[in-house]
Amino acid sequence: MSAAPLLHRTPTLQQHPASGPELEAFRLRARDWLEENSPGPTPSDDLDERFRILREWQRKLYDAGWVGIGLPREWGGQGLDDRYAYVFTEELARAGRPAPIGLIGLDVVGPTLASHGTAAQRSALMPALLSGEEIWCQGFSEPDAGSDLAAISTRAVLTDGVYRVSGQKVWTSWAQYARRCALLARTGSSESRHRGLTYLIVDMDAPGVTVRPIGQMTGESEFCEVFFDDVEVPAENVIGEPGEGWAIAMDTLSHERATYAFRRRVETTAAYRSAIDILRETVSGTPGEARLAGLGRASVALAVLEAQNLATLRRLTAGSGPSPVDSVDKLVVNDCEQTVFGELHEWVGPGGVALDSKVHGLDTGTAVRGYLFSRAASIYGGTSQVQRNIVAQRGLGMGGS
Amino acid sequence: MTIGSLEELCELSAELESSAEDYLARASSDATSVRTSWAALQELGWFDLCRDEEVGGLGLPLGVLAGVLRAAGRHLVPGPVMEGTLVAPFIAARVSAESRGLVASDRLLCLVDPLATPLGSPMLQLNHDGEVTGRVGLVPHAASADVLAVVVDCPDGVGIMLVAPDAKGVRIEEREAFAGMQPTADVVLESAPGVLVPLDPGELATLRSWLRVLTAAWLTGVAEQVVTMTCDYVGTREQFGRAVGSFQAVQHMVADMAAESMTMVNLLSMTVARAAEDDAGPSESSALAVKAHAGRTCLRVCESALQMHGGVGFTTDYPLHRYYASALAFRGHYGGPDSLFLQLGQQELVAR
Numbered sequence: 019m020s021a022a023p024l025l026h027r028t029p030t031l032q033q034h035p036a037s038g039p040e041l042e043a044f045r046l047r048a049r050d051w052l053e054e055n056s057p058g059p060t061p062s063d064d065l066d067e068r069f070r071i072l073r074e075w076q077r078k079l080y081d082a083g084w085v086g087i088g089l090p091r092e093w094g095g096q097g098l099d100d101r102y103a104y105v106f107t108e109e110l111a112r113a114g115r116p117a118p119i120g121l122i123g124l125d126v127v128g129p130t131l132a133s134h135g136t137a138a139q140r141s142a143l144m145p146a147l148l149s150g151e152e153i154w155c156q157g158f159s160e161p162d163a164g165s166d167l168a169a170i171s172t173r174a175v176l177t178d179g180v181y182r183v184s185g186q187k188v189w190t191s192w193a194q195y196a197r198r199c200a201l202l203a204r205t206g207s208s209e210s211r212h213r214g215l216t217y218l219i220v221d222m223d224a225p226g227v228t229v230r231p232i233g234q235m236t237g238e239s240e241f242c243e244v245f246f247d248d249v250e251v252p253a254e255n256v257i258g259e260p261g262e263g264w265a266i267a268m269d270t271l272s273h274e275r276a277t278y279a280f281r282r283r284v285e286t287t288a289a290y291r292s293a294i295d296i297l298r299e300t301v302s303g304t305p306g307e308a309r310l311a312g313l314g315r316a317s318v319a320l321a322v323l324e325a326q327n328l329a330t331l332r333r334l335t336a337g338s339g340p341s342p343v344d345s346v347d348k349l350v351v352n353d354c355e356q357t358v359f360g361e362l363h364e365w366v367g368p369g370g371v372a373l374d375s376k377v378h379g380l381d382t383g384t385a386v387r388g389y390l391f392s393r394a395a396s397i398y399g400g401t402s403q404v405q406r407n408i409v410a411q412r413g414l415g416m417g418g419s
Numbered sequence: 420m421t422i423g424s425l426e427e428l429c430e431l432s433a434e435l436e437s438s439a440e441d442y443l444a445r446a447s448s449d450a451t452s453v454r455t456s457w458a459a460l461q462e463l464g465w466f467d468l469c470r471d472e473e474v475g476g477l478g479l480p481l482g483v484l485a486g487v488l489r490a491a492g493r494h495l496v497p498g499p500v501m502e503g504t505l506v507a508p509f510i511a512a513r514v515s516a517e518s519r520g521l522v523a524s525d526r527l528l529c530l531v532d533p534l535a536t537p538l539g540s541p542m543l544q545l546n547h548d549g550e551v552t553g554r555v556g557l558v559p560h561a562a563s564a565d566v567l568a569v570v571v572d573c574p575d576g577v578g579i580m581l582v583a584p585d586a587k588g589v590r591i592e593e594r595e596a597f598a599g600m601q602p603t604a605d606v607v608l609e610s611a612p613g614v615l616v617p618l619d620p621g622e623l624a625t626l627r628s629w630l631r632v633l634t635a636a637w638l639t640g641v642a643e644q645v646v647t648m649t650c651d652y653v654g655t656r657e658q659f660g661r662a663v664g665s666f667q668a669v670q671h672m673v674a675d676m677a678a679e680s681m682t683m684v685n686l687l688s689m690t691v692a693r694a695a696e697d698d699a700g701p702s703e704s705s706a707l708a709v710k711a712h713a714g715r716t717c718l719r720v721c722e723s724a725l726q727m728h729g730g731v732g733f734t735t736d737y738p739l740h741r742y743y744a745s746a747l748a749f750r751g752h753y754g755g756p757d758s759l760f761l762q763l764g765q766q767e768l769v770a771r
Contacts, residue, residue, distance in 0.1 A: 022650065024677050024681065025646070025647055025650065025677075027440075027643065027684075028684060028688070029429070029432065029433040029436060029437075029486065029688075030432065030436055030485045030486035030489050030636065030684070030687060030688055030691060031428065031429050031432035031433070031436075031482050031483065031485060031486060031688065031691050031692060031695060032429055032688055032692060033425055033426060033429055033692060034692055294767055294768070297768060298768055298769075301768060305768075307761055309764070310761055310764030310765050310768070311757060311760040311761045311764050312760075312764065313763070313764035313767045313768070314711070314759065314760030314761060314762065314763030314764035314765075314767070315760050315764075317704075317708065317763055317764075317767055318708045318711055318712050318760065318763065321686060321689070321705075321708050321712075322682050322685070322686050322712060324689065325682070325685035325686040325688065325689035325690075326681075326682060326685050328685065328688075328689055329681075329685045329688070343681075346677070346678045346681055349674075349675075349678045350678065350682060403671070405674075406670065406671040406674040406675065407667070407670065407671075407674075409674035409677060409678060410664075410670035410671065410673055410674040410677075411670070413674070413677065414650050414673060414674070414677055415650075415654070416650070416653070416654065416662075416664045416665065416669075416670050416673065417661075417662060417664065417665040
């Protein structure tokens, strides 16, 4: 039933998609290394410090050969495949270590350059992207183009081998630290929608680029507005061909969603495990059945996400491209994050009115921020409402409304 | 277990699952008597899949049953299917040769286990003459069983007593159920005789864990069929000049149903793969988790399906009610979601 691929049944008993002697040997090497190496705690209320720590961590991981695991060696990667990258992600989760900071580079731009970049682009950009020496941001959404990304209007006009870019991007994560921007801009007519878009590499230090951090309700400014005022971008900075921007972006989106789902499991598991470690020491007497059942629900949500990750890895290694199942994956990640951080937040309860205290040994600021960030999960990366449209229409063959 | 043989097991399991589905899709789903259905499944070899080779079975690892039970759930196969495919072979491998006939594959076996129903019944006890006394309420299939397999406390540990339903001291009181639910009965035993099969506590725990996994497999099949049924319905039913499935509100609810049923399949797969790699079977926590998730999620899927079907889904003219009833009835089997989440949470806080 190709009109309804989600109704296709998978066999019940399937092998783990990342098993075998070489993967096991790799796993044990990773486990040993991660036991010996840690970035230390990252503060939840100091973005600059958190960024600094996680960037150093990326450098450490890169120097030890744990970055770009699925990318070719000639560009600074490890020449392995998605299964190894997944195993490393699992070991990160197991050790309670965080993922590196240059994720837009690693998860989005790296794979995009690998599939669509020129040799010159790859040799110039990849090593610094992988090591975290250069941080990337992604210029996609705009104030008038969020869910409807094809409506973007940031314009790139080509004159004498140079594009002049003008417009505004929003929700650009880490732009304040970024050296480069992977920008989706309009090179076609205003009505050309997704067909008139081009994927450009923009130097964030170029004249005309202004970054304005946006205050988030969690008290930080992890994302920004980015204004482009007649910014010059050489024509060699196009990834792929002019007008191919949408197709290239969609092509890497599926892979990005997978690695995103793997990574969010790492991070959510780490937050959960560190809370459990604290609760085991501090909780005395009977905490009450509601809170205990909440931990049970959280642990099951993590198992559900892990099971979903395994199914995703199978699809990746089978070489299947973008699929409506990617949207199911996003819904599952959202549900897991919101369940886990929601349950952890319930443990601090009314104590969360002050962000600088402890309840059952748990830091209230961490719990409240974790809960609020989890509410953003169902908004970014394509809202749950958009994902459900995709699941229903492309996954189940239901007609458009 | 080497990779080679796990790979073969996966292939074999997939074949079994697919031939089970082929048979069930063709078989009549009208109120077939349990005996007729049972005979057909026996002919297919379901009850010999995991029976030891020495006693005429195929000796397959228990992991293959998950796919079979998932197919069975999709078609609401009547009778004690889990008991026949899993429990009877389990007992046959441990009972003395002269008593093996008691658990032959043509006999309907009913498992009398206080842990299966959350009524807080204590474990049944044996007296000095090896007779069993106690009461277990709401036992699935007790009224139609050829043999009762009663979980008991023994002086040296635990065991399963094989008791004939018409033996002295046995009283079976049928309870009422909706179509689609497994029929239950209260079992009251007063110094009832039987054949004792002693077990290690670990063996009993493993059996119960597998029962949780297979119940989750059944519920997964139920959810899948309910999603398929719902997609068909909303694609055909028209109102306001178009298919009701073209309205976004309907699409979103059905999308959630499909996503939820996929999570059930994936968690079942992960649990069974891990259990297949370990001679000890599924870990206790993985069995609790897969059952908790299936119990909660299957009911949610059915509730949404009813909403999507509107009035017709509420009638007995249409098949949804039987799946809904099955989801309700198996939700509490070996622990409902609340009880299992609580157990899992308690385990999390115990330092390892």
